[in-house]
Amino acid sequence: MDKGNPRELWEYVLTQIELSISPANFNTWFRNSFIVKIGEDGVVYIGVPSQFFKDWYLKKFHSLLLKIIRDISYEFRNIEYLIVKDEHRNKSQKENKNPLRGILELPLDEFYINKSDNLNPRYTFDTFVIGSFNNLAYAAAQAVLNRPGITYNPLFIYGDTGRGKTHLIQAIGNQFKKQYQGRKVFYLTSEKFTIDYTDSVQAGTANRFKDKYRQYDLLIMDDVQFLSKKLKTEEELFHLFNTLHDTNKQIIFSSDRAPAAIPDIAERLKGRLASGMTIDIGEPDPESRMTIVRKKASLHGILLSDEVVEYVATSISGSIRELEGMVNSIICHAQVKGSSPDIAEVRQSLRSFTRPQKNISVKNVVDKVAEYYGIDEESIYEKTRRREVVRPRQVIMYILREDFSISYPTIGTKLGGRDHTTVIHSCEKIKREVVVDNELAKEIQNIRTLLV
């Protein structure tokens, strides 16, 4: 038993108590209690459902509980009882589907997507990983929150898919809501905006549409690149933009490319999109990716070893979304097995994400890599130590080992009769460098796509 872990400690305490009191008593008094936390000063805080329980614990069970935890360790000095919030206790229960179909709910719900502002409360700054690739965007977001409508208006965030644009802009919305209560936030995608507009034109309620969007203090529009070629919607957005901008209401856009690079969009809108602050979210560097993997895993309560984190973070580049997918699959495997996975298991479970087909000939790999680096295929097998040959050769060894799991001695033999220790050295070297050297990581990624 890990006595620092409240859950295990409580389970142990329960087994002890069960022996000393009647089952009815046990069921009545201990079913809904748990250890909230273990204080640093050795005080154990037990969470109970109500005052009835607190009084009764103090009166009847205090000395028994104290004796049990003292027997475990003298570090525990005392027990205190807390009446815990109802939410904590009901967390595990699942929502049953509402039988009353078709009724709009009053917007009281803050668990899922909030209907009045469309924001998903899951996206907050707490879960946002900041690295060198996005710290500028993060800083701008904070500046916008400090002085909405004034500092950077509009804020335009762009970057490739899966870089965390939506997370960032929704987090701004959620934070805004918290900081400025009573002010209105609205999040939507440009597609929703288009549909809303066409619907309102159809229904003849274009004015209501206009009023609806003009009331917001913070308007967040995702994926504006989809507005291209939608002339009327663009015009509507243009007018909306002017109204909001003139009244110092904050506007935030996101897109997968810079305003100037969005094709088929009115010049005057383009200019306005770029008139505030335009920030690019770049590709996450390996360290950030590792942080992201670690954070995502720990959100699910699973600790991954450094080796695994490194493997996951380096095996694919680009989209954080794919990274999340990989982490989810690892977590799923871990939950099924009930323990943190080791590197071999991870490699096994992630094969579908990353690996090209396995039975590929060594010659084929050599062929492709040599071609990629523009060197003669023969020179790979030779005993030359020229710089331009050594690096590709090491890359080949690394790929053969990592992607195709060929044994070190085999790789050595196939590549012109080299010793297996040479191969090990090469693989380790590339593995180390790929973490710090972006260029190399990119090259290897490109080669991998060639091999598919």
Next chain:
Amino acid sequence: MNISIEKKTFSEAVHTVSRFAERKTTTLPVLSSILIVAGDEGIKMRATNLETGIDLKLEGEVISHGVVAIPAILLQQIATSLTQEGKISLEHIGDIISLKSGMGKSSIKTIPYDDFPSIPFPENPKNRIVLSGVLLKNLFNSISSCASTSTIRPELSSLYLSIEGGLLTAVATDSFRLTEKKIPLSNKGTQGKFLIPAKNALDIAQALPDEDIILSFDDHQCAFVGNTGMIVSRLTNAIYPDYRQIIPKESVVEAIILRKDFEAGLKRTTIFSDSFQKIRIGFNQKKNIFSFFAKNTEVGESSETFPAQISGSDIELSFNHRYLSTIFSLTTAESLSITAAGIGRPLIIKGVNDPSLLYLVSPMNQ
């Protein structure tokens, strides 16, 4: 223990108290029993299910002191069967209690009372108000039906009571409709708010006396103290949503309609509502009429119009009829004011000349 009580007093007390005993049999047996205490302070009956608890004083004669726990169901059955006038006497010897009334005598096995929990009073109850028991009873009875019955969101299955500026505001919502009711208080100083589980509020309403009571509360517990005893309840420890934000401030149209018209029209139209229990209501300003419409592909359709005083622009909205009819149990006003704030936005129903009540219903998708 040896006591003697009027039969009527005895059975009334048993009925009140047994409501608070635990009904499930899986827990401690002593929780599903009533504790009878005879002491210097007279006779008391106690019961608790660890959510709520009651400590009721009874008029009666104490011949000798003692404590005894008797299964609530058994006691309730006995109390129901008592008919004639007269007294009932309870005498406790060993673990047997004998009940004597008139010529009959029954002996009941008692339950060990050592495990009977203490009934907790709020810790430092500095928040206290005095109000009439009848008012509170009516309040709890009328609005509890609007609270959610699911346990998923404890705050929605509770009543929200807030005391401010000499007013007690009670709110209940299940996220489809919302009721807000206000009661004036005599002492203006106290401030505070708490959430009481709606289920408990209903039980408490049954047991409250009609006279003035003292309501006191802290973060986790509230107590209702009257001349005849004390009732306590656990409070819901959660944050109530800021419901005021969802009450529309502006309106598109308002209708003033007689309650009896609204009630009759709703009742008839309900027959034709579909499996979604949908009813459409319409405001027609030009003709000054208020209309109901319902259509069921299997039954047929029906529409009704009533004269009403309409101010604003025409609009049609659909609702679940069950939610519309709730208003009749909430107010006794002769005419109702119905305000719509637009399509897809909630409807507000109030009683004319009854500023204490506000009822909000969410519409159905058109």
